[in-house]
Amino acid sequence: MTPAQYIARLKRNEVPPVVLFLGQEAYERRRCRQALILATVGADQSAITQHDFSQTSLTEVIDDARAMNLFVSRRLILATSAEAALPRTGKGVSDDDDDDGPSGSGGGDGLDSLAAYLKNPSPDVTLVFEATRFDFEGDDKRKTDRIRKFFSAIPDAVEFKRHTLEEARQEAQAMLRRAQVTILPSALEVLIESLGADVSRLFTEIEKLSLYGQTGHPINEDDIASLIPDARETTIFALVNALGRRDRTKALGILDTLCRDGEYLPLALSFLSTQFRTALIAKEANLRTSQQIQGHFSKQGIPMWGSRAEQVAQTMGKFTKEQLERGMKLIFEADRALRSPRPDDRIVMESFVAALTA
Numbered sequence: 001m002t003p004a005q006y007i008a009r010l011k012r013n014e015v016p017p018v019v020l021f022l023g024q025e026a027y028e029r030r031r032c033r034q035a036l037i038l039a040t041v042g043a044d045q046s047a048i049t050q051h052d053f054s055q056t057s058l059t060e061v062i063d064d065a066r067a068m069n070l071f072v073s074r075r076l077i078l079a080t081s082a083e084a085a086l087p088r089t090g091k092g093v094s095d096d097d098d099d100d101g102p103s104g105s106g107g108g109d110g111l112d113s114l115a116a117y118l119k120n121p122s123p124d125v126t127l128v129f130e131a132t133r134f135d136f137e138g139d140d141k142r143k144t145d146r147i148r149k150f151f152s153a154i155p156d157a158v159e160f161k162r163h164t165l166e167e168a169r170q171e172a173q174a175m176l177r178r179a180q181v182t183i184l185p186s187a188l189e190v191l192i193e194s195l196g197a198d199v200s201r202l203f204t205e206i207e208k209l210s211l212y213g214q215t216g217h218p219i220n221e222d223d224i225a226s227l228i229p230d231a232r233e234t235t236i237f238a239l240v241n242a243l244g245r246r247d248r249t250k251a252l253g254i255l256d257t258l259c260r261d262g263e264y265l266p267l268a269l270s271f272l273s274t275q276f277r278t279a280l281i282a283k284e285a286n287l288r289t290s291q292q293i294q295g296h297f298s299k300q301g302i303p304m305w306g307s308r309a310e311q312v313a314q315t316m317g318k319f320t321k322e323q324l325e326r327g328m329k330l331i332f333e334a335d336r337a338l339r340s341p342r343p344d345d346r347i348v349m350e351s352f353v354a355a356l357t358a
Helices: 004-009 026-040 057-065 106-117 138-152 166-180 186-193 197-217 222-228 227-245 248-260 265-284 290-299 307-317 322-341 345-356
Strands: 018-022 048-052 076-078 123-130 157-159
Touching: 004 026, 018 076, 018 138, 026 076, 026 123, 048 057, 048 157, 048 166, 057 076, 057 222, 157 248, 166 186, 166 197, 186 197, 186 222, 227 265, 227 307, 248 345, 265 290, 265 307, 265 322, 265 345, 290 307, 322 345
Parallel strands: 018 123, 018 157, 048 076, 076 123
Antiparallel strands: none
16 A cells, blocks of 8 residues: 555554555655554553564564553554565575575564464554565565565555655645745755655755745755755756856856865766757757657656756757767767876866867
């Protein structure tokens, strides 16, 4: 089930006796935890017991859930690192995903105890297994599937998947309203983009912005770039604009700012490469507006949100197809120079700027 569905069940006082929390997304997991605590033990912290499967066995956790407690009327048991409960595979690593199911002797007794407990769970005890190490995509998918299969006896599982860009935008807007922070729409796009649509990090940064926002003026792009280190790519985009205008003085000044801010210059070059390559693809596809760019790349499964598409459109407007192709060649040469023995990354990047603005 989704986090929203789980919270809705808790509000109806439908609390599953055992639940599996699966996935890395921290913000929704924190919300579900808070809702669960409110629905079960309330403010009584003494009624919450925590276990770590890296130090405790599954059998011990089940034994604790069955134990009587004379001091509290209701208990909540949080068992973290649930992936560590899986038995080791033949290769000797507990998180190996080459095995389709649990093997070895470590999980048999624990699974039997869990199955028996699920048939007759202790009244007024809620048991939560948290497996948060792996995600649902890429190489982690098979590992997550293996964890799900190991705990398949648990009927209620909450999946904490990463938010889409649109979901992250909606959550950020709701956070800003609650924090009473006024932010320009363009600055919000920069904030979401720079944090990779990570809602947990958005929550942290918006809390900081709520203090800064007490100055009375709306948060703008410059504020984001100053207050949030990951927003430095806005400075890199300013470098793209300067290069497009053939403004060598401005481009070198921005490069100096990146160096003083401690920017990792190969990463900056990587961003420039992505910007030029995307703009070149858009030109070859005869795309003209940011809406066309966003639709074209989205159909191909490439994430492209509004502000990003606008940046690509602006880059297309500043460079001809031939200039973009020449820029890609210069980026390749600069990247090769950065990988070879050289006196300073800055010298390589300054040479790149000089060549591109010649």
